[in-house]
Amino acid sequence: MISPNLKLNNQKMPVLFVGHGSPMNAIEHNEFTDVLQNLGKNLPHPKAILCISAHWLTKGTYVNVSAKPKMIYDMYGFPDELYNIDYPAPGSPEKGKELINVIKKTGVKSDKDWGFDHGNWSVMKHIFPKADIPVFQMSIDYHKPMRYHYELAKELSTLRKRGVLIIGSGNLTHNLQVVDLSGKDAQVQDWTLEFDANIKSFLDNGIHDSIIDYESLGASARMAVPEPSHFIPLIYTVGLQEKDEEVSYFYDKFEYGTLSMRSLVVQ
Numbered sequence: 001m002i003s004p005n006l007k008l009n010n011q012k013m014p015v016l017f018v019g020h021g022s023p024m025n026a027i028e029h030n031e032f033t034d035v036l037q038n039l040g041k042n043l044p045h046p047k048a049i050l051c052i053s054a055h056w057l058t059k060g061t062y063v064n065v066s067a068k069p070k071m072i073y074d075m076y077g078f079p080d081e082l083y084n085i086d087y088p089a090p091g092s093p094e095k096g097k098e099l100i101n102v103i104k105k106t107g108v109k110s111d112k113d114w115g116f117d118h119g120n121w122s123v124m125k126h127i128f129p130k131a132d133i134p135v136f137q138m139s140i141d142y143h144k145p146m147r148y149h150y151e152l153a154k155e156l157s158t159l160r161k162r163g164v165l166i167i168g169s170g171n172l173t174h175n176l177q178v179v180d181l182s183g184k185d186a187q188v189q190d191w192t193l194e195f196d197a198n199i200k201s202f203l204d205n206g207i208h209d210s211i212i213d214y215e216s217l218g219a220s221a222r223m224a225v226p227e228p229s230h231f232i233p234l235i236y237t238v239g240l241q242e243k244d245e246e247v248s249y250f251y252d253k254f255e256y257g258t259l260s261m262r263s264l265v266v267q
Contacts, residue, residue, distance in 0.1 A: 048135070174259065
C-alpha cells in the first residue's frame with residue numbers, strides 16, 4: 001500500500017487516475033478498496049466530480065448533463081449483488097454545461113441518455129461512499145488519436161480551479177484475452193511488468209510525449225494495450241498535469257497476472 005502525497009491547494013483540485021480493475025472490487029473488501037476509502041478521507045472536498053471512464057466510448061465527445069444520472073450495469077456474468085448496487089449521487093448539469101463552454105478547440109455535445117457506468121460507480125462508492133457530491137461524466141471519442149485527448153485535457157484545467165475533481169478511470173494494462181483467472185495473485189507476466197515500469201518512468205519524469213506515443217514501446221505495448229479504451233483515461237490525467245505538479249502513487253499492485261492496478265494523484 002502506498003500513501004499518496006496529498007496536499008491542500010486552495011487554487012486547484014488534484015487529478016486522479018484510478019486503475020479500476022474487476023467490477024467485483026465494488027462489492028469486495030480488499031487492500032485496493034481499503035486504499036480507495038483512505039484516499040477519499042484525505043482528498044479535499046470538491047464541488048463536483050468529473051469522471052472520464054473507459055466504459056463510455058462514443059464517436060464525438062459528450063458530457064452528461066442529467067440531474068439524476070441512471071445506473072448502468074455494463075458487465076456480464078457477475079453475481080446479482082453487483083447489479084443491485086446503487087450510487088445515488090446527483091448529476092451536475094451546471095458543471096456539465098460549464099465544461100462545454102470552456103472547450104474551444106473541439107465541439108463537446110450535451111447528453112442525457114448516459115449515466116454512471118461501472119468505471120465510475122465501482123470506485124466512487126469507495127472513495128466517496130456518502131454519494132453526496134455531484135458527479136458527471138465526459139465520454140471518450142474512441143475514433144480520435146491520443147494527441148486529441150491530451151489537448152482536450154489541457155482545456156479542462158480551468159475546471160480544477162472551479163472546484164471540480166477530475167478522475168480518469170481505466171487501467172494502465174488491460175488485455176482480457178490473456179488474463180489469468182486462476183486468481184488475483186497469479187504470477188505477473190513479464191510484458192506487464194515491462195510496460196508498467198516504462199510508463200511509470202515516463203510519469204515520474206514528466207515525459208508526456210512518450211506516454212502519448214506508447215505504441216513505440218513495441219511488443220509489450222501490443223500486449224498491454226491491444227485496444228486503447230482503458231489507457232485513454234490516463235492520457236487525460238497526464239494532460240491535466242501542470243509544470244509545477246508532481247505524480248504520486250496510491251496503489252501499484254497487479255491482478256490476474258496481466259492487469260496493472262497502478263493508480264495515481266497529480267497535484
